Amino acid sequence: MVMDPICLQIALNEIGPARLLFATDFPVARMRGRRVRVMDHWVDVVLPGYAPSAFRVAGAIHATFMALEICLAIRWAAEMAGLKRSAVRGIFWDNGMRLLRRVHRPAGRA
16 A cells, blocks of 8 residues: 555665565555555545544545555656666566466476
8 A cells, every 4th residue: 555656666676676566455445545644654545435544534635546546656666766667567467477376386396
């Protein structure tokens, strides 16, 4: 649920794009809104109608799905880090597929 491009850029620079992949924590990422850092907490700013939470604020805002906000933040971070298109594709597809192939490898095959 990280939507801060600077945090994501740090991860890209320190860990490397080959070891990262996009994933969400649905149903939270299905909410319409944005997660923002306020002092030492992450706060969900969402449209009215979602279940109350200690760190959720509802308001009349223009909002899309949080999952899309995450995708945008990853794209911005990738641009700031100067990643090639192939590395971005890795984060959104190739890295996850490579991991799934390793997990679902038939027994006895290397």
